[in-house]
Amino acid sequence: MILATPGPVEIPYFVRETYLRDTIHHRTPEFKEILLDTLNRFKNITKLPYNVFLSSSGTGAMEAAVINTVKNKALTVNAGKFGERWGKICKAHGIEFSEIKYDWDTPALVDDVIAAIKEDDSIDTFFIQISESAGGLRHPVEEIAAEIKLINPDIIVVADGITALGVEDLDTSNIDIVVGGSQKAFMLPPGLSMLGLSDAAVERIGSGRGFYFNLANEIKKQSEGTTAFTPATGLIIALNEVLKKLEDIGLERHYENTAKRHNAMLAAIEAIGLSIFPQNPARSMAAVYSEKAEEIRKILKNKYEINVAGGQDHMKGKLFRINNMGIIEDNKMAYILNSLELALEELGIRKYDATAVKIYSKEK
Amino acid sequence: MILATPGPVEIPYFVRETYLRDTIHHRTPEFKEILLDTLNRFKNITKLPYNVFLSSSGTGAMEAAVINTVKNKALTVNAGKFGERWGKICKAHGIEFSEIKYDWDTPALVDDVIAAIKEDDSIDTFFIQISESAGGLRHPVEEIAAEIKLINPDIIVVADGITALGVEDLDTSNIDIVVGGSQKAFMLPPGLSMLGLSDAAVERIGSGRGFYFNLANEIKKQSEGTTAFTPATGLIIALNEVLKKLEDIGLERHYENTAKRHNAMLAAIEAIGLSIFPQNPARSMAAVYSEKAEEIRKILKNKYEINVAGGQDHMKGKLFRINNMGIIEDNKMAYILNSLELALEELGIRKYDATAVKIYSKEK
Known part of the structure; x- marks a missing residue:
């Protein structure tokens, strides 16, 4: 079975085999060296001065960002299940928040965010996804963050980069916290989350809040190598290998490969008559709108042994989503797109003529 | 290097190789089946009706237990670093608590707990370690829990079983929540924690508190197989294999093996003139008092390639702790004890005459 869901993604063999190594205790010079080296390499991904790992899924890191940074009121963007989560976390902790809501295919508008901030000067923290995976949507986070900082540099900008870190060469110069997750572009098993933080974020956090998710404690400890x-030692050891591999490829080249593959994949999908769902697609996946989404997914799974994701909530049965995170061989992506075209023929939607694979190969 | 620390323990090869398998998505019938099967097998370990896994270290599960159960006031037992943690978690969340403090070698007294509960009827939740790893100490949790329930069955009894679950055949009939951790007797990488819960605990939790650690949400979802x-799919899949292996051995026989190994190990250690630190030793480890603890650890590590744990906080340099959790071959334990005796000779403490290995072999 090819796992082609936009997270968890397939774990490459060089990652899996790190688990065959001898068990290392975390309070040893050996692990300290690996932790510091991994944090240091991760700095090249977030481009932010402080980096910490949490042993939790990405949601844990989102919660850590919320509870540690909001002092008065949060402003959140909700254009999908993950944007909605910011508000749910605030609610669970009795934190006041305003929400700007969009359809799942619609990127946030800079003007809407600026208007909300100008209207309510109790807002001190802003939360958004870089890539909102519910609809495969890319928000213009960099522009929004820059505008926010022009108006009020004290507002802390938190960006969920769970399906963006390791996918794109992000400009985080106006972002204070960026959140990542192990099972996405880092091709690891789930269970590790990462945060990159700015000086302003660390200042805002002060002595921190919560216990397991107290970021002040973790930043202090991890800066000392503990x-x-x-x-989650296994995941940190494996992340170290992943970061080395990405550096061997060259981070710039890895980002370019991901972008080129994305463009070629979208072109192939549109060439066989399917529509890309979001107005501004995130590079982490192809989110395809189709009333036949479930039939397509079933054929892909049962006949071609390819597992692609469906839609969630009100988009159930109307979306399917193909992963574009991590290292994906061209032959694998070509096989996925060719199988998709064959599924369309089986459903009587379009005669198969190998257009998908032709376009993909030409564009890639 | 033999990892002989009381957690993380060595990961057996049959566990490591589960990571070589193809990546499974967590929202699939395949994973649902594994999750439900693992939860079901775990019920034989906790003997409690509700079981949930969290993707966090054991501390996350301790925090989940605290924030979800205390309504008025907590009573905690602190006889070491982990007992101290209950109070720290309460403090971080503004939860009122009283603490009964003991020396690190001293088990809690039933009478002290009962007196504290009788004195303060706002106490609704009690927190203790079954095995307090800081001093390798076993608290008489079963007796304390039974007495508490006689006085006030509404008091929820929470037991940290991180270094007791999978070690002992626990009587949890008066315990409401028991907490476990993957890297201890379950021989897994760190990053998964487990909770077993009683009906009364689930009733107390109600709709839960917090977000990532909201136990009500997790209990509901996990009862449905999601x-x-x-x-942390990798850890749950590996835990499934561990539980099957322990069932193959026979849980009763596994517990007996652990107990026999513990008795033989303590007898061997005392036979070469060393003192066992706690008044009531936990079966999960041998905690040995020695003013030469650091010298002994250094020889074991550098000459014999054995990593044993030291003491923490005020016991630094005065304790070393040898693991007894999981599946440990007799030849490995005999090698560790023989190396320990050789280290004593090197330090001029005692002439080597193979007493440790002799006693261990005879007693085991």
Whole structure:
């Protein structure tokens, strides 16, 4: 079975085999060296001065960002299940928040965010996804962040980069916190989340809040090469190998490969008559709108052994989503797109003539 | 290097190789089956009706237990670093608590707990370690829990079983929540914690508190074979194999092996003139008092390639701790104890005459 869901993504063999190594205790010079080296390499991904790992899924890191940074009121963008989550986290902790809501295919508008901030000067923290995976949508986070900082540099900008870190060469110069997750572009098993933080974010956090998710404790400990609690050593060791591999390829080249593959994949999908769902697609995936989404997914799974994701909530049965995160061989992507075209023929939607694979190969 | 620390423990090869398998998405029938099967097998470990896994270290599960159960006031037992943690978690969340403090070698007294509960009827939740790893100490949790329930069955009893679950055949009939951790007797990488819960605990939790650690959400989702957030799939799949292996051995026989190994190990250690630190040793480890603890650890590590744990905080340099959790071959334990005796000779403490290995072999 090819796992072609936009997270968890397939774990390459060089990652899996790190688990065959001897077990290392986390309070040893050996692990300290690996942790510091991994944090240091991760700095090239976030381009932010402070980096910490949490032993949790990405949601844990989102919660850590919320509870540690909001002092008065949060402003959140909700254009999907993950944008909605910011508000749910605020609610769970009795944190006041305003939400700007969009359809799942619609990127946030800079003007809407600026208007909300100008209207309510109690807002001190802003939360958004870089890539909102519910609809495969890319928000113009860099522009929004820059405008926010022009108006009020004290507003802390938090960006969920769970399906953006390791996918794109991000400009985080106006972003204070960026959140990542192990099972996305880092091609690891789930269970590790990462945060990159600016000086302003660390200042805002002060002595931190919460216990397991107290970021002040973790930043202090991890800067010394240790962790507040037992870390997910297996995942950190494997992340170290992934970061080395991405550096071997060259980060710039890896980002370019991902972008080129994305463009070629979208072109192939549109060439066989399917529509890309979001107005501004994120590079992490192809989110395809189709009333036959479930039939297509079934054929892909049962006949071609390819697992692609469906839609969630009100988009259930109307979307399918193909992963574009991590290292994906061209032959694998070509096989996925060719199988998709064959599925369309089986459903009587379009006669198969190998257009998808032709376009993909030409554009890639 | 033999990792002989009381957690993380060595990961057996049959566990490591589960990571070589193809990546499974967590929202699939395949994973649902594994999750439900693993939860079901885990019920034989906790003997409690509700079981949930969290993607965090054991501390995350301790925090989940605290924030979800205390309504008025907590009573905590602190006889070491982990007992101290209950109070720290309460403090971080503004939860009122009283603490009964003991020396690190001293088990809690039933009478002290009962007196504290009788004195303060705002106490609704009690927190203790079954095995307090800081001093390798076993608290008489079963007796304390039974007495508490006689006085006030509404008091929820929470037991940290991180270094007790999978070690002992626990009587949890008066315990409401028991907490476990993957890297201890379950011989997995760190990053997964487990909770077993009683009906009364679930009733107390109600709609839960917090977001990532909201136990009500997790109990509901996991009873349906899914999870609120992306789970640490790799660890759950590996835990499934561990539980099957322990069932193949026979849980009773596994517990007996652990107990016999513990008795033989303590006898061997005392036979070469060393003192066991706690008044009531936990079966998960041998915690040995020695003013030469650091010298002994250094020889074991550098000459014999054995990593044993030291003491923490005020016991630094005065304790070393040898693991007894999981599946440990007799030849490995005999090698560790023989190396320990050789280290004593090197330090001029005692002439080597193979007493440790002799006693261990005889007693085991």
